Amino acid sequence: MTTSKPVLEAKGIVKELGRGAGKVVAVKGVDLSLVPGELTLLMGPSGSGKTTLLSILGCIMTPTEGSLTVAGTNTEGLSAEQLAELRRAHIGFIFQSYNLFPTLSALENVRIALDVRGQKGYKAAARSEDVLREVGLGARLMNYPGNLSGGEQQRVAVARAIVSSPSIVLADEPTAALDSENGHAVMELLARIAHEQNRSVLAVTHDPRTLGYADRVVKIEDGLIVGEERRPQGLDAPEITDLTKRRKAHA
Numbered sequence: 001m002t003t004s005k006p007v008l009e010a011k012g013i014v015k016e017l018g019r020g021a022g023k024v025v026a027v028k029g030v031d032l033s034l035v036p037g038e039l040t041l042l043m044g045p046s047g048s049g050k051t052t053l054l055s056i057l058g059c060i061m062t063p064t065e066g067s068l069t070v071a072g073t074n075t076e077g078l079s080a081e082q083l084a085e086l087r088r089a090h091i092g093f094i095f096q097s098y099n100l101f102p103t104l105s106a107l108e109n110v111r112i113a114l115d116v117r118g119q120k121g122y123k124a125a126a127r128s129e130d131v132l133r134e135v136g137l138g139a140r141l142m143n144y145p146g147n148l149s150g151g152e153q154q155r156v157a158v159a160r161a162i163v164s165s166p167s168i169v170l171a172d173e174p175t176a177a178l179d180s181e182n183g184h185a186v187m188e189l190l191a192r193i194a195h196e197q198n199r200s201v202l203a204v205t206h207d208p209r210t211l212g213y214a215d216r217v218v219k220i221e222d223g224l225i226v227g228e229e230r231r232p233q234g235l236d237a238p239e240i241t242d243l244t245k246r247r248k249a250h251a
């Protein structure tokens with residue numbers, strides 16, 4: 001088991017959504033830590049609180065209760081602008097529907113992530129180009145999203161998420177819109193980003209094709225973490241051993 005220090009630590013997270021009769025407790029007391037170098041999957045049925053939890057971990061939503069520490073900073077009491085700053089400094093996002101600007105080329109879509117962080121000019125362009133090459137799109141730099149396949153668009157989105165070198169990458173159903181081959185290619189890329197670049201990658205998913213790439217699978221049901229499976233370190237086979245069950249068996 002890895003002993004790295006967590007780069008993200010959530011403790012006792014509760015999130016209420018809606019008001020009055022429509023009030024729902026979407027997350028009911030979740031503890032979750034992410035360490036560098038691991039690809040974690042968050043899996044659970046529809047409505048179990050995955051997107052809500054991901055939004056809290058990504059500092060898009062604030063929790064009703066509980067504490068969140070991102071890269072050593074406790075987020076409690078931070079203003080919306082301070083949270084946005086923390087997000088820009090440490091977190092990259094990938095969405096199911098890619099969320100690329102249709103009127104910008106692949107290169108401009110990646111470069112804009114540096115632009116909003118105040119990094120402009122030749123260096124930003126060169127860095128964006130390098131990252132697009134890294135994700136296998138060196139020959140598609142000037143293509144617009146409409147002229148790229150779904151898999152290629154998602155790889156642009158991955159490049160945009162990592163171009164500013166965030167320590168944490170959060171992905172919401174990154175393979176849901178992709179066919180089998182492209183789904184596997186994107187998961188392979190996310191695993192590489194975690195392992196070779198020592199980032200913490202957390203992906204919310206329903207997709208069983210993603211399982212073989214995970215170092216760790218966290219299961220959520222009805223707003224609560226109900227189990228965790230981990231691939232023993234050093235094991236290359238794409239199989240996850242259920243440590244939760246093993247622990248219970250030895251208890």
Ligand SMILES: Nc1ncnc2c1ncn2[C@@H]1O[C@H](COP(=O)(O)OP(=O)(O)OP(=O)(O)O)[C@@H](O)[C@H]1O
Pocket residue numbers: 017018022023024025026044045046047048049050051052053
């Ligand atoms: N704005 C809102 N107001 C009230 N309830 C909400 C709101 N957004 C989500 N919910 C409820 O909170 C619960 C958790 O929703 P969430 O979207 O986090 O689940 P999920 O696991 O991501 O679901 P899915 O897999 O279908 O995307 C659900 O019961 C949902 O209906």
